[in-house]
Amino acid sequence: MTHVDIEMLTELKELMEDEFKNLLQTYLDDSEKHVIQIQSAINAGDANDVRGSAHSLKGSSGNLGATQLAEFCRQLEFMGRDNELSAAQSTYDTMLEEYQIVKKIISGELMKS
Amino acid sequence: MIDESGPVKVLIADDNDADRMILNAIVQKQGHLVVMARDGAEAVDKFESERPHIVLLDVLMPKMDGYEAARRIKEIAGEELVPIIFLTSIKDVHALAECLDAGGDDFMSKPYNRVILEAKLKAFNRMRGMHATLQHQRDQIAIHNEHLVHEQEVAKAVFDNVAHLGCLNAKNIKYLLSPLAVFNGDVLLATRKPSGGMYVLLGDFTGHGLPAAIGAMPMAEIFYGMAIKGFSMRDILREINQKLKNILPVSVFCCACMVDMDFRKNMIKVWLGGLPDCFLYRAESKEFISIGSRNLPLGVLDNDFFKDDMQIFEMTANDRLYIWSDGIHEACNVNQEMYGEERLVEVFRQAEKADDLFDSIKNSVTEFIGNTERSDDITMVEVKMVEEEYLKDTALIFPSSKSDGPTDWAVSYELRDDTLKTCNPLPLLLHIIMEVPGLHPFSGEVYTILAELYSNALEHGVINLKSEMKSTPLGFAKYYSERSRLLRELKNGFVRFHLSHKPSVDGGNLIIRVEDSGPGFGYDKFDNPEKSLNAYCGRGIALIQELCKSLQFVGAGNIVEVDFEWKQ
Amino acid sequence: MSIWSQPSMDGQELTINIKGRFDFSVHQEFRSCYENVDDDPREYVIDMKDTTYLDSSALGMLLLLRDHAGGDKSHIKIKNCSNDVKKILTISNFEQLFAIQ
Numbered sequence: 131m132t133h134v135d136i137e138m139l140t141e142l143k144e145l146m147e148d149e150f151k152n153l154l155q156t157y158l159d160d161s162e163k164h165v166i167q168i169q170s171a172i173n174a175g176d177a178n179d180v181r182g183s184a185h186s187l188k189g190s191s192g193n194l195g196a197t198q199l200a201e202f203c204r205q206l207e208f209m210g211r212d213n214e215l216s217a218a219q220s221t222y223d224t225m226l227e228e229y230q231i232v233k234k235i236i237s238g239e240l241m242k243s
Numbered sequence: 244m245i246d247e248s249g250p251v252k253v254l255i256a257d258d259n260d261a262d263r264m265i266l267n268a269i270v271q272k273q274g275h276l277v278v279m280a281r282d283g284a285e286a287v288d289k290f291e292s293e294r295p296h297i298v299l300l301d302v303l304m305p306k307m308d309g310y311e312a313a314r315r316i317k318e319i320a321g322e323e324l325v326p327i328i329f330l331t332s333i334k335d336v337h338a339l340a341e342c343l344d345a346g347g348d349d350f351m352s353k354p355y356n357r358v359i360l361e362a363k364l365k366a367f368n369r370m371r372g373m374h375a376t377l378q379h380q381r382d383q384i385a386i387h388n389e390h391l392v393h394e395q396e397v398a399k400a401v402f403d404n405v406a407h408l409g410c411l412n413a414k415n416i417k418y419l420l421s422p423l424a425v426f427n428g429d430v431l432l433a434t435r436k437p438s439g440g441m442y443v444l445l446g447d448f449t450g451h452g453l454p455a456a457i458g459a460m461p462m463a464e465i466f467y468g469m470a471i472k473g474f475s476m477r478d479i480l481r482e483i484n485q486k487l488k489n490i491l492p493v494s495v496f497c498c499a500c501m502v503d504m505d506f507r508k509n510m511i512k513v514w515l516g517g518l519p520d521c522f523l524y525r526a527e528s529k530e531f532i533s534i535g536s537r538n539l540p541l542g543v544l545d546n547d548f549f550k551d552d553m554q555i556f557e558m559t560a561n562d563r564l565y566i567w568s569d570g571i572h573e574a575c576n577v578n579q580e581m582y583g584e585e586r587l588v589e590v591f592r593q594a595e596k597a598d599d600l601f602d603s604i605k606n607s608v609t610e611f612i613g614n615t616e617r618s619d620d621i622t623m624v625e626v627k628m629v630e631e632e633y634l635k636d637t638a639l640i641f642p643s644s645k646s647d648g649p650t651d652w653a654v655s656y657e658l659r660d661d662t663l664k665t666c667n668p669l670p671l672l673l674h675i676i677m678e679v680p681g682l683h684p685f686s687g688e689v690y691t692i693l694a695e696l697y698s699n700a701l702e703h704g705v706i707n708l709k710s711e712m713k714s715t716p717l718g719f720a721k722y723y724s725e726r727s728r729l730l731r732e733l734k735n736g737f738v739r740f741h742l743s744h745k746p747s748v749d750g751g752n753l754i755i756r757v758e759d760s761g762p763g764f765g766y767d768k769f770d771n772p773e774k775s776l777n778a779y780c781g782r783g784i785a786l787i788q789e790l791c792k793s794l795q796f797v798g799a800g801n802i803v804e805v806d807f808e809w810k811q
Numbered sequence: 812m813s814i815w816s817q818p819s820m821d822g823q824e825l826t827i828n829i830k831g832r833f834d835f836s837v838h839q840e841f842r843s844c845y846e847n848v849d850d851d852p853r854e855y856v857i858d859m860k861d862t863t864y865l866d867s868s869a870l871g872m873l874l875l876l877r878d879h880a881g882g883d884k885s886h887i888k889i890k891n892c893s894n895d896v897k898k899i900l901t902i903s904n905f906e907q908l909f910a911i912q
Contacts, residue, residue, distance in 0.1 A: 138354065145268050145357070157261040185303040191263040191331075192353040202355075264863070303889030449867040450835070493878045498903065502856045517903040543874065550907075805904075 133228065134235045135195030142194065143243070144234060154240045156159055158233065165229055168206060172218045180211025196232045199225065251368050252276045254295035256312065258304045262353070262413040266330075268300060269357050272362065283307025287315045295325075296368055299351070302338060310345040314598065317346040324374035332652040351385050360439035385520035387581060400454055406463035409434040410441065413511060413637040415627040417601045425484050428455035429622040430497075432463055434470045435638055435675070437690035440506060441632050442470050442479070445583060445624055447518060447568040448542070459498055460541065461486050472670045473690050475558045476503040477551045480514055480541070484549050487542030500566045505633040507786070510719075511564060512553045516540045519572050519584065526561035526597040557716055558628040565604070567623040574612045574621065582611050589705040601625045638687065648680045648750060653743035662732050663701065669693055672740060676753065679744055681811050688790050691757060692807060695783040696757045697738065701724060704759030704801055738758045750810035752792075756802065763799025814840040822850030830861040835868040845876055846889075855880055860891035865899050877908060888912060 143150045164187040171179035188203035202225035209218050244384045253270050257263045258281055261631060270277050278293045280286040290298065298316055302309040313327050329342040342350065377470050404426050411418055411433045420431050428448035435441055448455040468477045480501055487497055498517030505511070517540035519534040537552045538590055558564070569636060574582040590607050594600045601623075608621060647757040656674060658668055673690055677683055703706045706729035712718040741756040788794050792808040814837055828845055829837075845855070855876065859865075877880045877885050890912040892900065899912055 142265065145272065146264070149264060149268060153261055156264060160260055181304055182305070186259045189301070192261050193265050193355060195354070209370050210717055232792045234325075446904065447867070449871045494868070494875045496874070498867065519902060536902050537902060539907055543908070 133196065133198060133231045135151075135197060138195030139239065151240060151243050154194075154236055154243075157194055158236060158240070160190060161187055161229065161233070165226065168222060168225075171210075172222055175215060177210045177213040177215055179210070180215065181207050184210060191232065194236065196236075199228045199232050202228055217242060250274060250276050250297040251297060251364065252293065254277060254278045254280065254286060254293065254298045254311070255291055256280040256283065256289075256299065256304065257301040257455065259283055259301070260329075262301070264674040265355060265509055265579060266360075269355060269360055270299075270364070271567070272357075273361050275364065277564055279361065279486065283309060283312035283421075286312045287319075290316045290325075291319060294369050296371060298325060298327045298363060298427075300327055300329055302329055303312045303498050304340065310341055310354060313342075313347055322378060324369065324371050328363060328367070371528045395423075397426065397455070398453060399423065402456060402463070403458055405460050406430065406432060407467075410634075410637040411413065413441070413634055415634060416443070416624065416627045417443075417624075419605060420622050424452070424622055425456045425459050427451045427620055428463060429570070430459045432466045433624075434605045435502075435634070435689050437471060437473045438505075438693060438694050439526075439638075439687065441500065441504040441626070441634070442466070442476065443504070443566070443624060444499060445518065445566045445568065445615050445622065445625055446497045446498045449495050450659060454495060456488050458491050459489065460497065462497065469670075473673050473694075474670050475667045476501055476512060476514065476553070477731070478667055478670075480551055481546050481549060483543045484544075485546045488545055491542050496540045497541040502564060502566070502626065502631040504626060504628070506634070507627060509559075509628060510555065510557050511628075512555050513552065513564070516713065519567060519569055522587075522591060523556060524549045524563045524565065524591065524594070524597060525559075526563070527559065532556075533712045555720065557719050560628050560630065562628045564596060564598065564626050565600075565623065566626075567621075568685070569621060571604070571623040572609055574608055576611050577613060581660070582608055586611065605738060619718050650679055650744060650746040656740045656742075658740075660736055662769070663705065663731060663736055663738065664730050668740070669697060672742065676742065676744070679753075681750065682753075682809065685807075685809050689807065692755060692790055692805060694788055696803060696805070698756060699803070700759035701760075702762075704761030705738060706730060706733065707761050747808075747810075750808070753809070754804065755807065755809040756804040758798075758802040761801050763801035813837055814844055814847065816844040817896040819853065820849060824854045824856060825850075825852040826858055828858045828861065832864045832866075833862050833869040833872075834864070834866045835860075838868065838872055841872050842875065846878060853879075854886045855888070857887065857889045858891055859889060859893070859896055861881060862876055862893070862896055865896045870899075870903055870905065873905065875907065886910075 132234055142153070146153050161179060164183045167183040172184060184203045184206035185193060188207055193201035194207045202221060205221050206225065209215055209221070229232070245486045253275050255263055255266045255270065255277060256279075257578065258264065263279055265279075267277050278289050278295050280289045282304045284297070286300065287307070300309040300313055304312075304558075309329060312330075316325060316327065326348040327346060327384045328351055329347045330351050330353065331338055339350065348367065351360060351363070373481060406425075409432050410416070410804070413433065413435075414435060418431060419429065419430065424431070427452050430446040430448070432443070432444045432446075433441065444462075446459070446462060448458050465483050465486060466479060469482060474482075496517075500513065500515045500521055503512040513521065513534055515534060515536045516538035517536055520535050521760075522531050522533050524531045534554055534556075537549050537554070571587065572581065572583055577581075586607065587604065590603050594603060601778075604623065628656065656668065656672065658666070662668070669690065672693055673686065676689055677686055682689070703710060706726065708725060708729065709721065712722045712725075737760045740757040741758075745752050745754075784794070787805060790807065791805040793806045794803065796803050814828065816825055816827045818825050825845060825848060827841075828839070833841075857873075877887060880887055887899065888910045892911065897911065900906065900909075905911065
């Protein structure tokens with residue numbers, strides 16, 4: 131299973147041209163913030179915040195081809211939406227694992243360009 | 244108007260920086276302008292200040308979510324079409340429903356597909372153009388319609404001033420006429436005559452709208468203008484016919500029926516051209532006669548070819564005449580069947596009371612078509628034969644008279660064969676006499692005197708007909724056909740009017756002397772007016788005697804002189 | 812097409828056929844079927860065999876044709892009228908202007 135769809139990333143690079151590096155950097159900064167936000171929202175039991183941060187991370191991850199990460203975020207978003215956070219921590223842990231891999235790949239891309 | 248080919252301004256609202264950057268890149272690559280917002284509240288602000296054409300909205304955003312932002316944007320946009328595309332996954336059915344509910348027009352899910360987004364923007368931009376064109380056209384139509392309604396109102400106001408209701412409110416008249424009938428081509432006019440009688444005219448112009456209304460104005464003007472001056476029905480019809488022929492296009496004409504009612508002689512003359520048969524209903528016997536159209540409509544032929552074929556009927560008090568346009572006959576029910584004459588005849592057959600007949604007809608038609616709104620198109624009038632006294636509320640009102648004019652004068656006027664055959668001298672004579680200041684209020688009386696003296700001189704003098712003939716209904720008809728024949732064959736006849744007026748302190752004396760070419764008659768029988776008052780004939784003389792200070796026969800009885808004394 | 816015309820072989824006579832309702836909606840068709848004719852026919856025949864209804868604007872159109880055909884000097888025949896159509900023509904006394912058969 132691929133963690134980041136390289137073909138999508140290539141297309142994005144074509145589209146963004148000079149802005150591509152900027153986009154990757156923005157993603158890395160944003161996603162870092164969202165990952166922390168999700169954890170603190172779970173800790174605080176704030177379902178709405180879980181939903182919002184997971185939604186945001188889901189969107190940008192999907193756009194960058196991190197399909198698996200986006201799917202874990204979707205699960206967290208729906209838990210938040212349904213106000214059912216009992217399984218949130220374990221899903222979060224899985225998501226975090228995936229996130230670390232995606233982060234490595236994106237950082238690698240950033241170094242290359 | 245919207246120029247679809249120009250650059251499109253697109254508002255992108257997404258709280259995620261990376262997503263916004265990607266969308267921005269896609270939209271700009273397509274040559275569109277981009278405005279960006281980070282949350283719902285900013286999206287609404289940017290929409291207001293930048294007025295973008297198309298909006299891309301994320302659903303979940305801080306401060307204000309996409310749904311609320313969409314609602315506000317649609318509200319600000321008003322009638323303008325601003326397509327909103329929600330950036331959301333189409334897998335979530337509830338979210339989709341909520342997007343549509345908030346005014347969303349379409350969806351885009353992440354990851355964004357360039358080709359699809361491009362196609363969507365193109366399609367919505369085209370739709371925006373069509374919407375704007377449609378609205379522009381709608382507004383144009385609304386403006387045109389407003390103009391049209393306004394023009395019709397003005398035309399209607401002018402028409403009402405010209406045509407007014409005349410004496411349609413008289414107690415012997417019942418009628419149905421839509422308030423805007425003139426625009427469906429129907430005209431209904433009625434007026435009292437200076438002699439005390441009444442004219443009624445129902446016209447149905449071809450076509451509808453303004454073209455149909457145009458001919459109605461001169462028609463009404465001529466009708467009222469000539470009636471008050473004492474012109475005969477024949478003269479009025481000929482004048483209207485020629486006027487309509489001159490001014491209207493060939494394909495526009497007026498089917499019409501005109502009636503001249505004489506309440507003293509209990510007689511009507513009917514001219515009918517192109518309208519369905521009118522019905523004459525006898526109150527006593529409950530019989531009815533249908534009177535058919537014998538003439539072409541008005542405005543078709545020049546007066547040289549115009550036929551003024553009149554039908555004359557005697558009517559007893561309470562008898563009624565019904566005139567209608569083809570609106571009744573052609574009124575359709577839900578199955579598109581026409582009401583037709585058969586049903587009308589049936590209403591007349593079943594009639595119990597003459598007084599209810601008008602309403603029975605109305606109800607029968609309304610019931611048939613099953614929709615009261617459409618009965619607005621029906622034009623119908625009932626006129627009842629009554630005693631003249633019964634109509635005194637609606638007597639003719641003459642315009643107020645001048646303060647100076649001739650008071651001491653005399654004039655002679657001799658009419659010879661050709662004139663006697665074709666012309667009616669009364670309007671001219673009345674006009675001369677009415678120049679006398681203060682005499683106007685007596686115009687009805689003066690006209691009656693002139694008319695009676697003239698018809699006596701012509702009928703019993705010049706062509707020497709015996710009025711006794713008229714004492715039976717059969718003789719009545721024969722009398723009028725004889726009258727036409729004898730007039731046609733007339734040779735060496737004349738009628739001479741000698742009029743003179745002398746002023747007094749508060750009025751004057753009008754002496755009218757009429758001499759005819761006839762042999763005269765034994766006038767001694769009029770020494771005792773009582774004897775002749777109840778007879779079918781001779782009522783004219785009795786009437787003159789009532790109106791004048793004196794009446795005397797001179798010579799062989801072919802000269803009569805009356806003195807009409809008046810006081811202000 | 813609900814109205815069409817057919818000239819005779821020698822072009823002296825033009826027959827106009829009217830199918831269905833003869834009212835204002837066909838006035839353009841009616842006009843063009845006698846205005847766009849090469850010859851100048853001496854006689855016109857209006858065949859109402861298939862005419863189901865006729866209203867007052869149709870009467871106006873007939874007057875236009877009469878005018879086109881020379882007014883009082885025109886020769887126009889109307890034939891094959893149904894009873895309803897004939898009645899409308901008769902009420903208007905159009906037999907004074909047209910030869911109705």
